[in-house]
Amino acid sequence: MRRxxxxxxxxxxxxxxxxxxxxxxxxxxxxGTGNLAFADFTLDAATYELHTRNGVRLSHTEFMLLRxxxxxxxxxxxxxxLLGRAWANDDEADSNTVALYVRYLNGKLEAVSSHARxxxxxxGFRLVSDMGEAKTS
Numbered sequence: 001m002r003r004x005x006x007x008x009x010x011x012x013x014x015x016x017x018x019x020x021x022x023x024x025x026x027x028x029x030x031x032g033t034g035n036l037a038f039a040d041f042t043l044d045a046a047t048y049e050l051h052t053r054n055g056v057r058l059s060h061t062e063f064m065l066l067r068x069x070x071x072x073x074x075x076x077x078x079x080x081x082l083l084g085r086a087w088a089n090d091d092e093a094d095s096n097t098v099a100l101y102v103r104y105l106n107g108k109l110e111a112v113s114s115h116a117r118x119x120x121x122x123x124g125f126r127l128v129s130d131m132g133e134a135k136t137s
Contacts, residue, residue: 083098
């Protein structure tokens, strides 16, 4: 089943239509059913679960945000980049929203006893591990 990802009421401005089509084209909506791994945790795309020795379920937004970090390991990700990946259709999300969800994710990483954390710096937020060289897949 497909879901509606955008709605544009008539009449609409051509610039608005083009901007929305470009935004939709940038999105990768094929999440697949494979797992992503970083440091000592696995992110299950089929069940939205975060696993080490034990597991915890993530919301859709938490999953999309953590997925973005895992796909960009060690890179400082600006708030605008993260907003575009996890809150693409939410005009009310802002930097405070990102910071709140980073706290949620750090709490869940701690709950599963992961050595990974999301840290903040001048270049944005980044996924780091205190295990030394992190594995990514």
